[in-house]
Amino acid sequence: MALHLLCKDPESPNNGSPTLYYDDETHSYLLQGWRVTDAAARLAGITIPEHETIVEFPPRLFRLFPSTESAPQTGAPSPADER
Numbered sequence: 001m002a003l004h005l006l007c008k009d010p011e012s013p014n015n016g017s018p019t020l021y022y023d024d025e026t027h028s029y030l031l032q033g034w035r036v037t038d039a040a041a042r043l044a045g046i047t048i049p050e051h052e053t054i055v056e057f058p059p060r061l062f063r064l065f066p067s068t069e070s071a072p073q074t075g076a077p078s079p080a081d082e083r
Helices: 059-064
Strands: 003-008 019-023 028-032
Touching (some): 003 059
Antiparallel strands (some): 003 019
16 A cells, blocks of 8 residues: 655645545545544534544645546545445
């Protein structure tokens, strides 16, 4: 498995997250973001399965996401498609 760095938030302090990666084995994306620390209040209306999590990132990161035309594509199903 190889993770490929696609973009980092250039406005993030210390050049940290949020960061977007592409996994060339699972053909899916990984988003490193900020932990939601006030989950009880903000996520009260969302059911989050034990094996999932929610991360937060700023809207400015969307402009750095690859377009569907430039995103890596293999045609292989992702394990996420099988869930």
